[in-house]
Amino acid sequence: MPLLHARDRLARHPHRVGAAFFLAVLVAVLLTRRGQEATPIYQAARFASYQGNDLFLALGNGTLLLLAFKDATRAWIGFVARVMLTQLALVHLLKFATGPWFRRPSHSPGGFPSGHAAAAFALAFLLSERFPRGAVVWYFLAGAISWSRVEVGDHFAYQVIGGMILGVTTALLLFDLSWRRRKTG
Numbered sequence: 597m598p599l600l601h602a603r604d605r606l607a608r609h610p611h612r613v614g615a616a617f618f619l620a621v622l623v624a625v626l627l628t629r630r631g632q633e634a635t636p637i638y639q640a641a642r643f644a645s646y647q648g649n650d651l652f653l654a655l656g657n658g659t660l661l662l663l664a665f666k667d668a669t670r671a672w673i674g675f676v677a678r679v680m681l682t683q684l685a686l687v688h689l690l691k692f693a694t695g696p697w698f699r700r701p702s703h704s705p706g707g708f709p710s711g712h713a714a715a716a717f718a719l720a721f722l723l724s725e726r727f728p729r730g731a732v733v734w735y736f737l738a739g740a741i742s743w744s745r746v747e748v749g750d751h752f753a754y755q756v757i758g759g760m761i762l763g764v765t766t767a768l769l770l771f772d773l774s775w776r777r778r779k780t781g
Contacts, residue, residue: 637747638747638748640744641743641744641747641748642744642748644740644741644743644744645712645741645744645745645747645748645750648737648740648741648744649712649715649716649741649744652716652719652737652738652741653715653716653719656719656722656723656734657676657680657719659723660672660676660722660723660726661673661676661677663726664676671774672726675722675770675771675774676722678770679718679721679722679766679767679770679771680715680718680719680722682766682770683714683715683718683762683763683766683767684711684714684715686714686762686766687709687711687714687715687759687762688711690708690709690758690762691705691706691707691708691709691711692706694708695707698755700750700751700752700755701749701750701751701752702749702750707751707752707755708754708755708758709755709756709758709759709761709762710742710745710750710751710755710756710758710759710760711759712741712742712745712750712759713738713741713742713745713751713756713757713758713759713760713763714759714760714762714763714766715763716737716738716741716742716763717735717738717742717759717760717763717764717767718763718764718766718767719734719738719763720734720735720737720738721763721764721767721768721771722767725771738760738763742756742759742760743756745759
């Protein structure tokens with residue numbers, strides 16, 4: 597019975613889980629050093645960084661949009677599109693603006709912020725709104741993707757942290773504006 601009560605509390609406050617995972621990933625990212633390519637941890641990070649990221653974004657966004665279309669909730673379709681496109685635009689604007697100064701570990705421009713981390717955390721927020729009981733899974737996957745970007749050497753820790761903050765903040769602000777508009781409109 598206590599497990600059921602915990603799940604109900606989680607369903608009412610899914611983003612508390614997100615905050616916990618955000619802090620855990622923050623610590624993990626700050627402690628991560630570029631891994632050695634032969635280790636299983638590096639190989640797992642490589643999968644999370646590339647194929648895992650693609651799967652999470654495709655399946656997560658696809659599920660949200662398919663269910664919204666099936667339920668005929670056009671407002672949710674627009675909301676998902678606004679969040680994901682806004683965070684994408686902000687990531688590329690910031691990468692363009694800071695490119696020469698905030699380079700990647702490979703010294704190529706455009707490292708800040710991490711687009712993978714921004715998209716993963718924005719999607720985790722959206723999935724947690726639609727499926728609050730899965731919040732632990734959504735934020736865990738977003739955290740694994742974010743950590744992997746440092747582990748495989750594609751980003752520095754501050755770039756990933758910036759992406760995490762950008763993704764969650766974009767989703768949270770657009771969600772708040774959307775609900776205020778509904779209540780006043």
